[in-house]
Amino acid sequence: MAMLIVxxxxxxxxxxxxxxxFLYILKVNHEHFSEIVQGHDGPWNYHFLELGNQINPxxxxxxxLAFVFILTPLSALKWAHKVAxxxxxxxxxxxFSLSATKMPMFTFxxxxxxxxxxxxxxxxxxxxxxxxxxDSNVKKVVQNxxxxxxxxxxxxxxxxxxxxxxxxxxxxxxxSKFYTEEQLYQNIGSKVDPQKSIxxxxxxxxxxxxxxxxxxxxxxxxxxxxxxxxxxxxxxxxYLLESEALPMExxxxxxxxxxxxxxxxxxxxxxxxxxxx
Numbered sequence: 001m002a003m004l005i006v007x008x009x010x011x012x013x014x015x016x017x018x019x020x021x022f023l024y025i026l027k028v029n030h031e032h033f034s035e036i037v038q039g040h041d042g043p044w045n046y047h048f049l050e051l052g053n054q055i056n057p058x059x060x061x062x063x064x065l066a067f068v069f070i071l072t073p074l075s076a077l078k079w080a081h082k083v084a085x086x087x088x089x090x091x092x093x094x095x096f097s098l099s100a101t102k103m104p105m106f107t108f109x110x111x112x113x114x115x116x117x118x119x120x121x122x123x124x125x126x127x128x129x130x131x132x133x134x135d136s137n138v139k140k141v142v143q144n145x146x147x148x149x150x151x152x153x154x155x156x157x158x159x160x161x162x163x164x165x166x167x168x169x170x171x172x173x174x175x176s177k178f179y180t181e182e183q184l185y186q187n188i189g190s191k192v193d194p195q196k197s198i199x200x201x202x203x204x205x206x207x208x209x210x211x212x213x214x215x216x217x218x219x220x221x222x223x224x225x226x227x228x229x230x231x232x233x234x235x236x237x238x239y240l241l242e243s244e245a246l247p248m249e250x251x252x253x254x255x256x257x258x259x260x261x262x263x264x265x266x267x268x269x270x271x272x273x274x275x276x277x
Contacts, residue, residue, distance in 0.1 A: 238255070
């Protein structure tokens with residue numbers, strides 16, 4: 001109910017005021033379940049394996065063990081909590097496992113519950129040392145040592161600094177690429193009228209970074225005939241980023257201004273830009 005109160009008015013507003021666009025996006029969203037969208041496919045257990053890829057190697061198996069454990073009488077959770085966690089985690093992973101389109105963050109909303117399940121599992125392991133028959137003072141020392149070792153060990157395993165310092169050269173290359181890309185976008189934006197320009201044919205999500213950097217409208221796809229006509233009527237100049245995807249009729253059309261850069265290369269080395277018709 002809380003979700004509906006927040007989200008439903010906005011959905012209805014979009015449907016009423018932007019009916020065609022709303023229905024198109026709704027259709028694309030539905031296609032994610034039945035069709036592979038933009039090449040995002042994977043095996044049926046893709047999201048299960050992603051726990052190991054995104055968190056730490058083998059974390060998916062620890063999570064599975066913890067998930068099974070919380071359903072047993074050995075866990076100290078209340079039955080209602082067990083059922084709630086099982087439904088949330090189980091249905092989320094089941095739904096997106098059945099979905100044709102798969103992406104790493106689809107199951108992200110229930111990751112906190114996965115961590116809680118793992119925490120409950122580790123907590124129960126730590127409680128096992130209470131069964132050891134030792135002198136009370138010795139037992140307390142052993143408990144503290146074992147608890148410290150387990151907590152530090154798990155923390156080091158999950159948040160191993162080497163994972164965050166993984167290939168610093170790669171990170172530097174990535175930051176350098178984004179910096180050069182930003183300089184390139186600023187260079188492009190400085191040469192056009194922001195109010196009378198729109199750019200098309202960006203690489204994946206590049207149009208988002210371009211608009212964020214320059215404030216100029218951008219799209220990742222090629223303009224349709226209807227869009228071209230509407231933009232011409234509004235006096236807006238169409239710019240197309242040069243790529244191998246440009247069809248011949250677009251290349252030969254002198255109405256469009258083509259933009260030659262190395263933005264489609266694996267790594268942007270230069271912020272140089274060339275405009276031509």
